[in-house]
Amino acid sequence: MxxxxxxxxxxxxxxxxxxxxxxxxxxxxxxxxxxxxxxxxxxxKVASNISGIGTATASSSFNASFLPIKATDGSTATDWASLNQTNPWIQIDFSSSKKVSQVKIADRIGQSARCNAGTLSFSDGSSVAVTGILNNGTYSIVEFATKTITWVRFTVTAGTGTNVGLSEFQIIGY
Known part of the structure; x- marks a missing residue:
């Protein structure tokens, strides 16, 4: 042999x-x-954060300094914040189909307006519950079977305070 x-x-x-x-x-x-x-x-194909190649939209924005694109810039030092909303949503749309298997969410660091839980919804009609989101800069990592999608939306379902938002909303795929 x-x-x-x-x-x-x-x-x-x-x-x-x-x-x-x-x-x-x-x-x-x-x-x-x-x-x-x-x-x-x-x-x-190597999976990476593809949020930045999509178009970020949200239910609202506090002002021009807290736009949804701030949650896709790869930095927990910048934030998207809603305008007077406890349960807002943020969505990333892609111009072509993407394969995704993970989402990373980071709440705004140290803010009284908190995103404690929510739901990820995908263009394929599926959804995933997200719980236990901390507001200390740590990512909540949500893993799932690979999906082929054109958009993903995160809707806050357990916000506290107003102007709830995220510091990061990363879609991991290719």
Whole structure:
């Protein structure tokens, strides 16, 4: 029995040739490192925060300093805040379908207006309850089976105070 050992990393130049095993034909093939990179970039997707490539809207905004886009900028130092609402909503719309499997929510840090719980609603008709949201800068991470969607909305269902909002609303997908 022969066991192939692979290094932890490979240093390849674009012109290098690789010999790979083609499982569909049961034979070896020679391919260039460039072809392998092209195939990897076309077929391997890495999930990341895609909120920033969508359009953020909300039920209201306190003023121009607290727009919904502030909840998609990757910083818990900026906030979206509603205008006199205890149970507002925020939504991210995408121009094309996205595959998502996680949402991260961070309440506004140290504010008396709090988002304690809510519901995530998706364009595919599904929804997920979210509870236990803290207002100390920690993310509440909501994981679910991968969905193909064009929008996601978070509706606060247990707000306290007025001007409830979020510091971050991150959609993780590709």
């Amino acid at each position: 022969k066991i192939n050992q692979f290094p932890e990393s490979l240093d390849l130049s674009i012109d290098d040739l690789l010999i790979i095993w083609d499982t569909s034909t049961g034979t070896t093939k020679k391919i260039s490192a460039a072809s392998l990179l092209d195939w990897l970039s076309a077929n391997i």
